[in-house]
Amino acid sequence: MARGTSLAAYALTRLLIAVPMLLTLLTFVFIILRILPGDPVLALWGGRPPPPPVIEAARAQLGLDQPPWVQYVSYLKNIFTGNFGTSFGEFYRGQSVWTVMMEKFPATVELTVGAMFVATVLGIVTGVLGGANRDKPIDVAMRLYGTIVWVIPIFWLGLIFQLIFGVWLHWLPPHSRWSGSDIPHPVTGLYTVDALLEGSFPKLVKAVSHLILPSLTLGIVLSGFFTKTVRANLLRTIDADYTEAARARGVSERRIVYKHAFKNALVPVVTILGLQFAILFAGAVLTETTFSWNGMGVLLYDSINSKDYMMIQGVIVFYATIIVIISLCIDILGALIDPRIRL
């Protein structure tokens, strides 16, 4: 079989596996939401309930008077035609789930990309420093760093950063994506990109300055994982046969570590980098809440609180699809790099 055909078959298989996986997830979410106690319709009026007929009319208006299986079939039909439905939660009632998600998603993208950048840079630097100085004090310090930051509660770190850099030093805005009414003209929803498209350097600076603290918070916590992975991989490659051979040929240790071992140590890191996005999305929920960062994390948090079935289902399916796509891309990338994978 030709290499191209084999790769295409592999990608297709992975894609087909993703469909039942998403369907299972969707079904589970649908069932769990309806089993859990709580009534989104009653919650709509806050503490000021209208007469019972009004509540029943609302239930009918939202289709929640239908038997669950009818709701399920209708929901599946809609999802596979790209219709995520209309929210009926306390906060987003009457709004299209897709529209709300598209309003929030750019904020989360900006945050996750920023955090991933911080996590990668910090993780690689600390991992390499540790690995290259095995068992020396600096290695112990880096290992300690990796362990400590991995267990720090995100909201706590965020609050400390806000207090130091925002409130005490006044170096950076303590929260939010923007302050004031001069938001960049929305094109992509990514304020950094929109500021660039607008050609406004001050707005770009403002957008980046708002991005720094949340990205640092989430990035530092995630960097612990990278520190440990990079260090472990680097130690493995430093002890590998080909590095021994290099040493035997008189190549300097510095060159061995930073030129040969480091590059090879990064290959598995790139693979896990993609998978880290799932953890990143989860961490974004806490970061967004701490920093009033108006993204998908806050949306999910609010939707869960108000039992907004449609919105919760929409966000989970959306996230799951993204994770599946990222995993698929990594698998294909892996298969391209290492043909043994698709055998």
Added chain:
Amino acid sequence: MQRKSLLLAIVAVIVAIAIIAAAYVLLAAPKAKLQMELWYNSDGHYGDTEPQLATVLKNSLEKSSKVSVTLRSDPWAVYRQNWVNQRMPLFLLGWYPDYFDSDNYVSPFLSVSGAASLGSFYNNSQVDTWVTQEQSTTDPAARQTLFNQIQDKLAEDVPYIPLFSGNAQVAYLSNITGVFLHPVTFKWFIIDKPGAAELKGATTDKIISLDPASAYDFFSIEVINQVFDTLLVYDVKNATLLPGLATAVPTVANGGISANGQTYTYHLRTGVTFHDGTAFNSSVMKRAIDRAVRLDIAGSAAFLLYDVGGLGRSAANGNNTAPGVITTPDANTIVFNLNKPVAFFNDLMAFSAAAPVPWTYSQTGEQPSTVPNVVGTGPYRLTTHQADQLVVLDEYAGYFGTTLYAPAVSSIPKVPRVSIQILGSATNLKQSIETKTVDVAFRTLTPTDLTDLQNRATTLGLKVDIGASPQIRYLVFNVNLVPDVRVRRAIAYLVDRPLIDSQVFQGLVEPLYSMVPPNMPFAKAVFQTAYGNGNVAAADNILSGLGYAVQFRQHEIAREIG
């Protein structure tokens, strides 16, 4: 043999006596402590202080050694379901009025239908009649008598225990003027920042909808009040009604209200235009009210118009009000013919649900809350709305009512642009005003943060105002689950309001002794005279009469002996 039989008989008699004695001791033994579940909301529906409030309440009730309280909590959507399904015997709730008549602190709680909705299931036909009577008369003396009777009965039957009135708060930079904590609506358009083109505000409240036919939450209504007008408006400093889009407040004396209290006539101002340039007139007004009634959007306040407000809803007329209920004799007159006398109909006409919307508004569903779909007649136009993040209001050049509040406020709006940032937490709100990122931090600061800002106000260059809020907090008894009024009274004796005020709210709330707060007409502090605060002796006396006693567990006795 005979001896053996005798012995057996003696043993049998002894055993029988022992059993009878044991049964007597067990049956006559005092009852265990009164076990009471106290429920509270766990996901911040009433702010971050709720767990602390519940704990202080528990401690205050357990000052009687005859009471044992178990705290339980649920997120709002479950909590709401719990009270409908009657799972909570005693629970914490709060109320923010819809219209500023004392009736709104009574009918939702004590009328039979209202009490069922609010989870107490209190059912007293006499009280129900009094409520209907006070709703139907505008005579202050008659209403005073009825409200006295209703509140006395409230204290006697204790389906609710009033706890405290909330506080309204605002922190702002020292150079900002005209900030006033209005009892009904915070008016951004009277705030001034001399020489500035933009006033920056922040809050943690969300905007749910900016369609008057849909909005029924605090901050949506707040923004609507800056962008829309109503027939009547509230004075800048108090809850007195003033003419808004109408030229006068209808009264019986001026002929605006019929003698039977069922017909209200409003004469409208001329030359009023919406932000899109279209004209406001009586037909537009009628269409807006009919739209709200017909759409009856889930979660909206439409029922206040067609049910509480007596306008009705006619299925035969496409779910609008019935023909003849709202008439428009001419372009500048609108007449409401109610199906019952409603003493507070004027207050309803000052509520956001009755704000007129232009002819172009969606007649089949909710109008989007985005620019340029939000169109009112108010002093500000909505020019930016980033959901859950930012709302920007710009001055409407064609505003009819620039001198609406003169001479108290010479002209409105004071600042050409107001931007309000919507934040995710009270901590972020405090940081905003501390770092002077915003000029005004509104409403949702925590008691600890408020006290901290008050203490550092001079250093930070801030002012912190704390005022009375129309919000009340109270305990609800489900009378079906706690049917014995003596138990409810005992609990009422034990509640310690000053303790709540000092331990949870740092002295920032006002103890409440009736469901009608003291700043409203006809309020009578019935719980103060009947029960006071933390009266353990009185509670113990009732509970002893009911057979409750202190019961120690074995390990407690062992600990004491040991």
